[in-house]
Amino acid sequence: MTTLEKMKILTDSAQYDLCDYVSHHKSSQVNLPGIYEAIGHNGCKIPLFKTLQTNKCKNDCKYCINQSKRNFTRLELSPEELAKAFLGYYNRGLVNGLFLSSGISSDVESTMENQIETVHLLRKKYGYDDYIHLKIVPGASKDSIKRAMALANRVSINIEAATPSGLAELSSTKDYNKDILKRLSWINNLQHKSTTYPNSTHTTQLIIGANNESDREILSRMEKIYKKSELKRTYFSAFTPVQETEFSNKESCSTDRTSKLYNADSLLNDYHYDVKELVFDNNDNLLLTQDPKILAAENMNIFPVEINRAPLIELIRVPGIGMKSAREIISIRKKIPFSNKEQLRKLGVVVDRAEPYIKISGEYQTTFDF
Template sequence: MEIEKKLEFLGKAAQYDLCGEACSPMVHRLKDDLGRWLYPAVLPDGKRVVLLKVLLTNACVNDCLYCANRAGRDCPRMAFTPEELASTFDALWRRGLVKGLFLSSAVDAKPDDVMARMVAVAEIIRRRYGFPGYIHLKVIPGASKAAVEALARWATRISVNLEAPSPEALKRIAPAKNFTENLFAPIAWIKELVEEGKVLLPAGQTTQFMVGPGGEKDRELLRLAQSLYRDFGLRRVYYSAFQPIPDTPFEDHPPTPAWRENRLYQADFLIRRYGFTVEELPFDSEGNLSREGDPKLLWALKHPEFFPVEINTADYYQLLRVPGIGPRSARRIISARRKGNINCLEDLKRLGIVTKRAAPFITLKGKKPTFQMSLI
């Protein structure tokens, strides 16, 4: 019963760490008949699986102002031993309840000591139990390069939570952390380790920002995200809308609205998959994205010189600038054109295009289709 209690408690405590498109605090967890907490997630290859997402411990020596696990907060504390957690995961895997592990931890000792316990969990799972699948491991702030390398040897994916886009913003939410030494340096180390062939990391590395309490602007977040993608090869940047937690210094701080998190993901996707740059995105005078419309549509409305785009002749990247057309549907259009012209909105709809959004910005064989504008 003690192990089950730890799994229930530390599984719930892991809800604030994001690990995939469907692995967030707003996604419903799956509870099995023994009360264990499991999370649906989309892996980097697009497969939908269930992960055991859990903390090694929620005991922490750090006092980050927003965090549920901060040292100054009066709450129960628990911890797994590596043996306990590894054997628990193995039992869940062999029962077919989970297909992977996401492991993070609060910091109850020196960072390298915590990392060593996380390494022990992964090593036991891989070597003793023969698990060949997905393991996502979270780097502890302040860990050494040697500790990061040891952790990465067992991981499919690894992540470092930057929390904020600048040293100034980080100081507002985690005054004791050093942005460059504790957080950004490990990202560079991981890139170096992969390039040197010392670790594999088939699913690469990711990071996460806490959005709101640091006073950062959307432009700051997205400018750093762009650099992380281009210069460090990150696979994903995750954005977590701040929600106040009782008995923390930020318990009365206003929550970050969900629409802001959504706009950041929309803009991030434009940078990552659509060929946009941060400089092109439609920020307001304060450097934030608008609540009123998604950034791709607002860009299109501000750039009438780019439109209309002729569906039957536009190249891939021209098609991607059209609202309602994404990477997959752009490829379908190009494929369909090899068989003949696309003549009407019904043809586009069959290809998966959101025609209500696309129609104002396109022509079909030189003619504008009829449409009804929408900002949704």
């Protein structure tokens, strides 16, 4: 089998891992395997080469295309093959970076070793100094995590579920606390305490809708992690059934659900909300038809807030006011108080959303019909 034929299989097997940027989809620009356009926070498209080192896996994650019980072509690329294949793309300007992940073929350490060797070759032998995201596999040793972080711009370990019992519904071969949360904590401590990894950030991913966990359980887990770590962000992968797996007849998860989880997760991570401020339905799930920030605001007794006096923590709870515009409001009002909503609009405030929740110089901005 040629390297190109192997890459076609391995890059298809890698498509379910979202852990880079806001969202991504396969590029239709170039007819070569493995090019994905990641969409950055500012909307720019960043083409990445995204592949597995191997699709051999001894684990039995019931949602996964690569799980051990499926019968399909299993193969791997050597570190040299993968490094050269990636550089073939990069040197032609087809991609701006590498996202490398792997199935766990025989043991965890040799899996990590192959990935690290690939990245080491790129950095030290071929002088590649652009973006690399490297996936840490569950159960990896602290030493291999350190070496991965010294070479990659970003690492991630997928927590997959919000609770040990939630993970047990998905897999019998991973230990939630020992193999995953402990490693997440190591990554965070290494990043936080050491000057060796100044450019390394970390992210995680959960599979949504493959087990019975509610949105409240998912967001409660994320709240705990954000409070204890510097996790950059979380990705929510909507479960899609894969043929020849135990979950092949299970219903898909709607992207409406993951989209609401992204909204609520941003309130926790970017705006420092507590889960207890969010509103859930009787099944502890977010309401799919309403914005979590507006629902949360309707349950708070701080409104209307005075634009010329409210502290940052209150300004960012106003629907239509983001962190950037809240900071600008505070900076500007020190010199000159705001007198009308057009001044807010110029700062990027979505005034139609914000006006029921604010006063400007003591004046309500909405007429209430009773």
